[in-house]
Amino acid sequence: MPYIEHDPTNSHTFKTHLLKSKRILALCGAGLSASSGLATFRGAGGLWRTHDAMSLATPQAFVKDPSLVWQFYSARRQAAFSAKPNAAHLALAALSVKNKDFITVTQNVDGLSPRAGHPPEQLYPVHGALSTVKCTSVFCSYTEYNNFKMALTPALGPTRAPADADTQPANIPLNELPFCPKCKIGMMRPGVVWFNETLPNDLLEGIDEWIDQGPIDLCLVIGTTGKVWPAAGYIEICKEKGARVAVINMEINDDPHLGGVNNADWLFKGDCAQILPDILQPIIGSMEEVRELLGDMDKFPATTTSGGPVTDINNATTGEETVERTGEGTGYY
Ligand SMILES: [Zn+2]
Numbered sequence: 265m266p267y268i269e270h271d272p273t274n275s276h277t278f279k280t281h282l283l284k285s286k287r288i289l290a291l292c293g294a295g296l297s298a299s300s301g302l303a304t305f306r307g308a309g310g311l312w313r314t315h316d317a318m319s320l321a322t323p324q325a326f327v328k329d330p331s332l333v334w335q336f337y338s339a340r341r342q343a344a345f346s347a348k349p350n351a352a353h354l355a356l357a358a359l360s361v362k363n364k365d366f367i368t369v370t371q372n373v374d375g376l377s378p379r380a381g382h383p384p385e386q387l388y389p390v391h392g393a394l395s396t397v398k399c400t401s402v403f404c405s406y407t408e409y410n411n412f413k414m415a416l417t418p419a420l421g422p423t424r425a426p427a428d429a430d431t432q433p434a435n436i437p438l439n440e441l442p443f444c445p446k447c448k449i450g451m452m453r454p455g456v457v458w459f460n461e462t463l464p465n466d467l468l469e470g471i472d473e474w475i476d477q478g479p480i481d482l483c484l485v486i487g488t489t490g491k492v493w494p495a496a497g498y499i500e501i502c503k504e505k506g507a508r509v510a511v512i513n514m515e516i517n518d519d520p521h522l523g524g525v526n527n528a529d530w531l532f533k534g535d536c537a538q539i540l541p542d543i544l545q546p547i548i549g550s551m552e553e554v555r556e557l558l559g560d561m562d563k564f565p566a567t568t569t570s571g572g573p574v575t576d577i578n579n580a581t582t583g584e585e586t587v588e589r590t591g592e593g594t595g596y597y
């Protein structure tokens with residue numbers, strides 16, 4: 265019989281370690297939002313079953329067919345903004361309030377962690393946010409954060425997104441898609457990181473700075489297999505800095521690599537909305553106390569904006585006349 269130091273499914277040994285842990289890093293994926301009723305990226309329902317969702321999440325797809333891509337993202341925005349933060353979002357938000365040396369790196373773009381009251385300075389949404397929309401013009405940097413409107417334009421309203429898989433998306437004219445209110449010429453795009461795009465450098469630098477500040481005691485891998493970069497890389501970095509690793513996911517099976525996480529110290533299989541409130545309880549208290557701590561359970565953060573046209577478009581040498589709303593030739597990145 266192999267020697268087993270402890271039962272990896274035993275929450276008592278986890279809780280003992282949690283109480284000793286000062287610096288904690290959480291990595292979150294789609295499973296965190298599963299019990300909020302959000303389909304995973306690849307499981308987007310309705311008419312999007314007939315489209316390969318991955319092929320829509322690219323800059324090339326947006327240039328080729330902005331109407332189709334905007335309808336896909338409008339459907340995702342409406343689903344995310346209608347969903348509610350679950351107990352797992354609340355538990356992580358509470359742990360953040362209790363421990364200022366706890367950071368969360370999330371691949372989720374649904375905005376449910378901010379709405380749960382997760383302190384923004386301790387949250388790193390490395391794949392962007394559905395509630396961010398930004399201008400695509402190379403001459404303009406206008407960006408809106410926390411834009412939770414259900415319909416960015418009348419044409420992108422919920423009634424235009426049929427749930428029937430056999431119905432084709434409408435071909436919305438370009439002038440009915442979202443355009444930049446500042447420069448007036450750039451089409452707005454979702455502020456998510458698409459395939460073939462790089463992750464936001466400022467966020468990655470912020471995570472690196474935190475990592476460099478000292479040893480790490482605990483790494484929580486939540487609702488993700490941990491196979492995808494950057495999650496996989498951060499698990500290894502945490503282990504090098506001394507962290508013990510706990511995996512909380514529906515998808516823990518007999519994979520010898522434990523869902524991509526070699527030699528994790530704890531494996532909690534199931535819904536993280538049930539598991540996290542339990543295993544974090546020594547720090548965050550009961551869910552009643554969590555709700556008291558966080559106050560309003562569903563806060564939509566206020567909309568803010570940044571950036572704008574680099575030069576006055578009317579004075580630009582190209583002249584306003586020559587700029588058409590073709591959706592082509594702008595700087596997608
Ligand atoms: Zn603009």
